[in-house]
Amino acid sequence: MKAYRAIVSARFRMMLQYRAAAAAGLGTQLFWGFIRIMIFTAFYRVAKAPQPMTLEQVVSYVWLGQAMFAMLPWSVEPDLRVMIRSGNVAYELLRPVDLYWLWFSRSVARRSAPTLLRAVPMFIIAGLFFGLRAPQSVGVAAAWLAAMAGAFVLSCAISTILSISLLWTVSGEGVMVLMSGAAWLLSGMIIPLPLFPDWAQGILAFLPFRGVADAPYRVYMGNIPLNEVWVVLAHQLAWIAAFVVVGRALVGRGLRRLAVQGG
Amino acid sequence: MTQIVVQDLVKTFRVAERRSGFLGALRGLVKRRHRIIHALDGVSFTVERGELLGYIGPNGAGKSTTVKILGGILVPDSGKCEVLGRVPWKERIETVRRIGVVFGQRTQLWWDLPVIESFELLRDIYGVGAREYSSAVEELVTLLDLTPILDTPVRQLSLGQRMRCDLAASLLHAPRILYLDEPTIGLDAVSKLAVRDFILRLNRERGVTVILTTHDMDDIEALTNRVIVINEGKILSDGPLAALRATVTKERWLTIDLVEEGAEVSDEDATVMSRDGGRVVLSFDPDRVAPAALIGRLASRYPVRDLFVENPPIEEIIARIYGRACK
């Protein structure tokens, strides 16, 4: 456990060094937020019928997405990718720690500092100036925090599986491109999920990706009532369990396969 | 004919300091501290055509900074420098066309390509004529024994093979000056000898001026007749190897292997430096006692099985020079 904690804290300290990057990251998120909001605003101007979300809700949704941006599982840790490419990943086998959790902690490590460094200022700025509404009650806020914790863990689990899939050099890269693109799209980061066509809502509710962004944001906005929050959490938990189980099974196989091929 | 002139080169760097610990990291977010490094502090020397010059110093002494300035990569803060009549950083492309550089740790070849294709690409980059190229390749391939590996991608080569290919690559455009930065680092003994032999022939037979920066003192002894020692941006010594040795010390070392361990060896004209089992190393001043006399005395006093006399190794010489400079 200590080893994992060391990894996380070392990465945290390292990220604090990059202050220009932090400031630039903030600017980036604001810019993207503006783009999205302007686009949606334009669409809403011509809207004839009432929509599943009001424009204010869309605005909040977009800012939540930008604040939480660093958390999302849309890429693989670059160090791991380099390690696998060069074959140095064999060294991972030499470390006296459980491999799956090692890579999981890497995922946690890489996300925690940037997420915190961005989310806090983003919340303040977007909340003060750009229309991010506060949650309606303390209960909603608490439920939202729980859902965010679930989203964070789920995101790490997905990203860990993406890293593991790279152990299969050819098919793994295809899987990674597809799944990270899908995660990006189907989590609601480009377009809020409720705005997708009605016939798609069922699939979107089932897939794991909404648990990473869409579901917690809707809890925040009150779009999902408090008594239905447990559905969100259960959905996240179920998918986390699924990814962890599959991930653990795959990691051993993947590394042994690499060892056989000679890395 | 003077090819390289370096006069009073000065170069300083500002390095941001990283703070340790969590609080330090937070503080570093707000305010950055800087350290000034004097990489070169008034360096001067000249190099004539056909010299084979060793440029040595501890890490951070200023060796690579000098080479970078000579290569036009870096602009000095002040001072004068001319390579083949040109100021390197002012006329980068023309200067660089006439020199070759080999960095020991990084290859200049393309990782995924067969060696010969890297050569062809370099030919196009340097604009070497077809005839000059084919004769250069033929010669270099023969001299460095590259025929079996010409079609191998660089990533599959061993370190020794790669270094030989890098050497050939740096000479395709027939440069008159060659900078070699740690060329034998990490090589096995056989490859080291091959590389050294090649460099020697290059210099003696083809008259290519070579500047060699290295930590390997065997390279220095085998190849160079002139050595420049640099430390903390200042030149400590510049001249033939023997003179370098003499300025530090005339002392010589006598190593004795005793028949049986344990004998207490001592002599009024020599100092025991180390004792390891049956082997004793003594240092003595040949002006005070002739080697033959000392050997005779010790051999008659102690059961000596074998012995030899040598100069102190270069490392020892260099260490003393640095030590002296530190005072």
Next chain:
Amino acid sequence: MLDDVRLYFKYISVSVRSQMQYRASFVMQSVGQLLITGIDFLGIWALFDRFGGLEGWTLTEVALLYGMVSVAFTFADAMSAGFDLFSATVRNGDFDRMLVRPRSTVLQVIGQELTMRRVGRLAQGTAVLVWAAWAIEAPWSAPKALLLAAAIAGGTSIFVGLFILQGTMCFWTTESLEIMNTLTYGGRESISYPLSIFRPWFRRFFIFVVPLAAVNYFPALAILEHEDPLGTPVVVQWSSPLVGFAFLLVALQVWKIGVRHYRSTGS
């Protein structure tokens, strides 16, 4: 100059051959990209489906904007991998290696790689563009086709210029700054929509600072013979792609400044 162009083609032939060694991986990633970018456009389609229109622009018209910028961006992205990786190049000392060669540094960096994987995205962008070109109401003509080509070339120039600027920043800081990503990826995304839907400050930024509007929105107005709520003169609409090339020249100058800085401060 011609010699440089010839060398560039030799460089990228090396890059392509070396990527083709990993053929299966390349196919896999290209197909993946094609699918993902396809879904990306479906997102826009979904929005049009739900909202019915966008301030006087139809889906096919927006598709033209989308296709133009997507193709331009993909060309630039495929060519500029060297600048994308530039921070690693500097850190490794490989840039010193480039300085020691008697060739322009820009040529050497841009010659490092031509990313073939991008062909998936290129296929999708081209497909959307072709569909849009076929589906729009306004008639086509030879001048319009030329304008389209110029616009795409100009767009590629701007994006390459942005990537060069991104690489140039590595001379001053080793931190990877995401600011440039907002301009490249963010620019691509926003310019896929008609400029008129954005706020005035945003419009002015993409007209005068990073003139993506000049290589996308304005030419498209001319091609579509669309009414312009901003009232741009027709002359501007037809000549605006030139701005793209000017931007690239400016970026190259900034690069030179960056190299000068690198050579006086080391790494």
